[in-house]
Structure formats: structure tokens, C-alpha cells
Amino acid sequence: MKIKNIIRWLPNWLVFSIIITTIISSFDGVVLAQVLSSIANFNHNSTFLEVMFYAVKSFSAMAIVYFSMTLRKMLINLAIKKLNVKLKSNFIYGQINTSTFSSDTADNVSKIFNDFKLVETDYFSLMFEVFASLLMALISGIYILSLSIPIGILFILFSLLPMITPKIFGKKLTATSSKWQEDSSRFLSKVTDLFNGANTIKTYLAEKYMYNDTDKYLNESENSYLLMNNWQAVTFFVASILSVVSYILPIGIGLLLVIQRKISSAALIGIFMASDRVVGPLGTVSEYLSKIKTTQEIRKSYSEHMIEFKAPKKISKDIKPKICFENVYFTYSNGKQIINNLNLNITFGEKILITGASGVGKSTILNLIQGSIKPSSGKIYLREKNSKINNILESGRIAYIRQNPNLFNDTLRFNLTLGEDFSTKDCLFVLEKVGLINELGNDALNRYYGESGKNLSGGQRQRIEIARALLFNKKIILIDEATSSLDPKMSDKINKIIQNLDCTVIEVAHYYDDIEFKHAHFTHYVLENKTLRLKAL
Ligand SMILES: Nc1ncnc2c1ncn2[C@@H]1O[C@H](COP(=O)(O)OP(=O)(O)OP(=O)(O)O)[C@@H](O)[C@H]1O
Known part of the structure; x- marks a missing residue:
């Protein structure tokens, strides 16, 4: 099941409409940046007409983007419906045609409902989102660079800064979380054991030892939980500081350029607003691509079982095979x-x-x-x-x-x-x-x-x-x-x-x-x- 096959399953008008609405929706960051940065162009010399024009223009641009986002969502819903129908009907038809009678019916039926849901959410939907995120990063990137190449590059590079947090703390967070999972499952099995053996404990008056032991496991589990949460808090703090640095520093440098009249303050605000629409979507793309990868095995196994429905040919009566x-x-x-x-x-x-x-x-x-x-x-x-x-x-x-x-x-x-x-x-x-x-x-x-x-x-x-x-x-x-x-x-x-x-x-x-x-x-x-x-x- 590859992208080219998926596109083949959809009518041309639908693919075309999704592309157009996705392109318009990708202007979200640019339009918002433009709307907010234009405020800096107003001063006491501005006229009522200019303000009205600004308001109508901003509203229309935002309305077009949001309308196109909604339309895109509905078109994608329709595409997913069509893909689901095609996928499931081909699978059902393929099963009927290729399976032996010993194949597990319950397993096949559960596949249609469970695994296909995963293909829908983590493959079909994400493919559309990856396309949208790439477009958004591209359009916002072009917009930023068109305002000022050096400041644009500076903002893009600095907005990568918060991404190093998972690199620094990733291993620690994974270790503390698996320690907590381990300790809490040990505690759970201790409690289960305790409850199962309640009668024996009472018969031999063994409460003291049993409770002490359970307390020990409970404390260990809660301590691991505390440690994990504290590391998460530290990670959050570092990420927040890096995030502040990632825009304060380029803004500072940008302001120096504003003072030197090399860039307007409106352009600086525009770059600042649009910069998170470049790196953010790129981060999303890498996250989605790894999610999409998790469906690879399911998609491969289904591709082998899928046959497109074709009406069978009539068989001549006088054949003698x-x-x-x-x-x-x-x-x-x-x-x-x-x-x-x-x-x-x-x-x-x-x-x-x-x-x-x-x-x-x-x-x-x-x-x-x-x-x-x-x-x-x-x-x-x-x-x-x-x-x-x-x-x-x-x-x-x-x-x-x-x-x-x-x-x-x-x-x-x-x-x-x-x-x-x-x-x-x-x-x-x-x-x-x-x-x-x-x-x-x-x-x-x-x-x-x-x-x-x-x-x-x-x-x-x-x-x-x-x-x-x-x-x-x-x-x-x-x-x-x-x-x-x-x-x-x-x-x-x-x-x-x-x-x-x-x-x-x-x-x-x-x-x-x-x-x-x-x-x-x-x-x-x-x-x-x-x-x-x-x-x-
Ligand atoms: N899908 C399968 N995978 C692995 N082994 C199988 C499979 N299906 C059947 N077998 C094995 O192949 C052998 C032949 O099975 P088959 O059902 O063809 O035998 P049979 O001669 O028709 O048996 P019977 O007369 O008892 O119905 C058996 O040992 C069976 O366990």
C-alpha cells in the first residue's frame, strides 16, 4: 500500500481540491503574521478609512484561510471514507478469494475493525497532515525570508533551540519512566499476591511482615513516580528557558537592525510571528513520519491480501478441463x-x-x-x-x-x-x-x-x-x-x-x-x- 496507489483510489477532483485547500490553509501563519505586524504601521496620522480597510482585509484573509481549512478537513474526511471503503472491500474480497477455509474468521473480522482503524488514523490521516505541514513550512519560510534574509535565517535557526531539550533529557526521562513502570508493576503484583493470600495471612497472623513488605514496595513505586515527575518539571523549565532565548535573542538582534533602519518593526513582528510556522511543522513532519512507519508491517501484510473486485467472466458450458x-x-x-x-x-x-x-x-x-x-x-x-x-x-x-x-x-x-x-x-x-x-x-x-x-x-x-x-x-x-x-x-x-x-x-x-x-x-x-x-x- 503505497502513496501512488492511495492517490489512484481517489477521484482526480478530490485530490485536486485537497491540494488547493491545503495550499490556501498553509497561509495560516503568514496571514496571521501579516495581520498582527501591520498594526505597527498605524500611528496618529492614520485615517478611519485605513483602519476600516485593514479590518476588512484582515477579516477576509483570515476567513478565507479558516474556510479553506474547514473545507480541507471535510474533503479529507471524504477521502478517508473512500479509502476505508476501498481498503476494507478489497481486503474482504481478497480474503474470500485467497484464504483457505481453515483461516480464522474472527481474526479477519477483528483486523477489519482494529488494524484498519490504525491504518486510518496513523497512515491515511497523517499522510495528509505531513503534506500540509511541509507546505506550511515552505510557505512561511519563503514569507520570512522575503521580509529579511539574515533575520529570517536567524529566527529559523534559533527556533531549533528548544528541540535540543529531548536530546539532553530524553534518556533520563525514559529511564525514570521505565523505573516507575517496573516498580509499580512489582507493587501491583505484591498487592495481588497479598489479596489472594488474605486467608493464609489471617490464619497465621502474618499481617506485620506482609504489610511491611507491601509498604516497602509502595514507597519504592511512589518514589520512582516522584522522581519521574521532577525530571519532567526540570525538562519543562529548560525547554521554556530555551524557548524564551530562541525568540528574545533574534528579537534583540532584529531591534538593533530596526534602530539602524535596516528593517521595519512591522517586518520584525511578521518574522517573529511566522517563524514558529516553519520549525513547528517540520518537527511535526518528523514525528508523523515515525508514526507512519509503525503502520508499515500492517500495510505490507494487507497489500498481500488485497484484490480489487472484478466481475467474473461467464464460463462457456462445453469446456472439458x-x-x-x-x-x-x-x-x-x-x-x-x-x-x-x-x-x-x-x-x-x-x-x-x-x-x-x-x-x-x-x-x-x-x-x-x-x-x-x-x-x-x-x-x-x-x-x-x-x-x-x-x-x-x-x-x-x-x-x-x-x-x-x-x-x-x-x-x-x-x-x-x-x-x-x-x-x-x-x-x-x-x-x-x-x-x-x-x-x-x-x-x-x-x-x-x-x-x-x-x-x-x-x-x-x-x-x-x-x-x-x-x-x-x-x-x-x-x-x-x-x-x-x-x-x-x-x-x-x-x-x-x-x-x-x-x-x-x-x-x-x-x-x-x-x-x-x-x-x-x-x-x-x-x-x-x-x-x-x-x-x-
Ligand atoms: N495449514 C496447515 N499448516 C500446517 N500443517 C497442516 C495444515 N493443514 C494441515 N496440516 C497437516 O497436514 C497433514 C495433512 O492434513 P490433511 O487435512 O490434508 O489430512 P487428511 O488426510 O485429509 O486427514 P483426515 O483424513 O484426518 O481428514 C496433517 O498432519 C495436518 O496436521
Whole structure:
């Protein structure tokens, strides 16, 4: 997430308006300095008209600056709103497209609300402020130097003086504050211990020793607090003195030049007023840049998870994809190796059963085919006539039926169609195919079955998933133990439906009936020793 990307997300008119209002707002210091320094130009010879003109001119200039500051703030609010919407929607879309189903939903949701707030306050907002501060320093600097180069430089240099205070006292302040934190947490743990052990203390009449000890910790903690506050007071005193020196000295030198008529008193006041609008904003820029840096990790991790929403392309009905594994190796980041050099072609229409011991990696193979995880090396792709599809996940060719399918809190029709335009006849046809019309009735389509389909049985939810895959005419269906919670009769029925589908089916099963799968013309592979071995049925 870089500045150029952020600007790309905003409409041109908004970026342009923010730049213009920021430029006008940056005249804040200059206008105020001009208004106050002009007072020195008045004397007993001045006329009523001149005073009126001064008042109207000053008011108008200040009003324009303040109006532009307000407008700028509102434009930035609008920009932040647009950036938030873009950032969060891209993140949500990216998560849906790239995460595996094992990803932690609660963690992702909390990211949207917490981490993104940090990106908003410590990145988006501060980027605008950095730009404004730099402009203000530049404009005020030019103004000061235009009044008098030597006095201007003198003021700018002297206003750096208070900045040395943190350099002198920084280490001392950090040390005293961490000593206080240490002592107070020791005291806190002592008190917690004391309260937890109240009964033991009373039983053994051990109050005296216990209280003495607690008192000791309390005093230590309060002494550290006192020391820290005193050092802060000393720092404040030194900073204040340096700050007085930083303007009294240049004013003194300036007054000498006024006496020698080398500079007017109005110009001196103007320089004095505007000088803090040069160094102050530069200090702010360095402070903000270090804050912005703290969001670097979050922004980097989100950039990896962000995908801009694009409407998917319609898939032609008569494609016949072939799945190709080419020298595929896969090892999880914790070192667990699942596949060691797999070469396999699955032609369109094949029905495959994969079995193997628990934890051997059957689901991992399905996830690799789906594209939700990528091989550590080698390639998995689809081949269709002369074209090769490397990004299987986004190709829309695959349906994945899981053991615990999730249903949306909407009608059965929505859960089948996911908002696509399918006819009632088509919906009822697929429901009939998976035996749900008998169980749920003809009017089931417009009914709600609760959050995640909680008012349906596990087997019914699985069959809705299968019906959806049929409705969408998916070319490859991955099934992960999906028929495991069906009774043998229903499981047999589903397998027969699957067998006659005009698509490739790859099913992973723990418990399987050899005869049933044989009848359904499945090719049986066993996953063991990190490879898929053909098993004769
Ligand atoms: N994200 C992950 N990170 C690290 N290891 C993982 C991850 N997901 C799965 N594993 C490990 O990889 C191995 C294979 O898991 P997988 O779920 O593919 O096995 P399986 O054969 O489908 O198991 P089962 O039959 O019990 O469902 C297991 O040892 C599992 O602990």
C-alpha cells in the first residue's frame, strides 16, 4: 500500500481540491503574521478609512484561510471514507478469494475493525497532515525570508533551540519512566499476591511482615513516580528557558537592525510571528513520519491480501478441463511434507476416489487442486483445448463440497443460486436429483433454514451443496468426506448421481464401500509415502 496507489483510489477532483485547500490553509501563519505586524504601521496620522480597510482585509484573509481549512478537513474526511471503503472491500474480497477455509474468521473480522482503524488514523490521516505541514513550512519560510534574509535565517535557526531539550533529557526521562513502570508493576503484583493470600495471612497472623513488605514496595513505586515527575518539571523549565532565548535573542538582534533602519518593526513582528510556522511543522513532519512507519508491517501484510473486485467472466458450458500435476511437491510451512514429486493427469469426466490414513494429506490434495494453496514447487494447472489455466481458484471451474458445508442465512433458493438468475424449474430439478424435494417439500425454495442452515441436518446441508454444484454445471467437483454423514442408501444414491454427471469428480473418503465405489466406476488412488498410488478395486 503505497502513496501512488492511495492517490489512484481517489477521484482526480478530490485530490485536486485537497491540494488547493491545503495550499490556501498553509497561509495560516503568514496571514496571521501579516495581520498582527501591520498594526505597527498605524500611528496618529492614520485615517478611519485605513483602519476600516485593514479590518476588512484582515477579516477576509483570515476567513478565507479558516474556510479553506474547514473545507480541507471535510474533503479529507471524504477521502478517508473512500479509502476505508476501498481498503476494507478489497481486503474482504481478497480474503474470500485467497484464504483457505481453515483461516480464522474472527481474526479477519477483528483486523477489519482494529488494524484498519490504525491504518486510518496513523497512515491515511497523517499522510495528509505531513503534506500540509511541509507546505506550511515552505510557505512561511519563503514569507520570512522575503521580509529579511539574515533575520529570517536567524529566527529559523534559533527556533531549533528548544528541540535540543529531548536530546539532553530524553534518556533520563525514559529511564525514570521505565523505573516507575517496573516498580509499580512489582507493587501491583505484591498487592495481588497479598489479596489472594488474605486467608493464609489471617490464619497465621502474618499481617506485620506482609504489610511491611507491601509498604516497602509502595514507597519504592511512589518514589520512582516522584522522581519521574521532577525530571519532567526540570525538562519543562529548560525547554521554556530555551524557548524564551530562541525568540528574545533574534528579537534583540532584529531591534538593533530596526534602530539602524535596516528593517521595519512591522517586518520584525511578521518574522517573529511566522517563524514558529516553519520549525513547528517540520518537527511535526518528523514525528508523523515515525508514526507512519509503525503502520508499515500492517500495510505490507494487507497489500498481500488485497484484490480489487472484478466481475467474473461467464464460463462457456462445453469446456472439458483436464487437471495436470507436473513435478508437484508440497510441504507446509511447519515442515510437514505431503507430496513428493507428483505427476498426474486427470482427464475430463474421470471419477476418482482418494483414500489414505488420517492426516496423510488427502484434503491438502483437494486444496491444491482448488488452488486455495499453492505447490511448494512444480505446477498444477487446467488444460482446455489449447489453453492452459494456471489460476484455478479464479477460473470458476471447480465446486468443493465439504464435510461441514456453510449455508447463508437466506432462502434455500439463494443458497442454491447465490443470486444468479436460475429458473425455479432448474432449482427444483437439482433438489429432486439429490432427494431433497421428498424431504423438504415443493415449497422449500423460498423458506429460510436459519443461520448456517442450523434447521437442516448435516446430510441435507451437504446435498444442498451438491445440488448447487449441479445447478452451476461445475466441470470439476471436489468432495471431501461429504457423503460420510449420509445413510448408506442416500450415499449410494448420491454416488450414482455423481457417476452420471458430465464432470470430473475427485472424492476423498475415510470410510468407503469398495463395492459401492466400484459400481460407480471410480478409479481408486491411495495416498501414502507422499505419493498417489493406483489401487485396483
Ligand atoms: N495449514 C496447515 N499448516 C500446517 N500443517 C497442516 C495444515 N493443514 C494441515 N496440516 C497437516 O497436514 C497433514 C495433512 O492434513 P490433511 O487435512 O490434508 O489430512 P487428511 O488426510 O485429509 O486427514 P483426515 O483424513 O484426518 O481428514 C496433517 O498432519 C495436518 O496436521
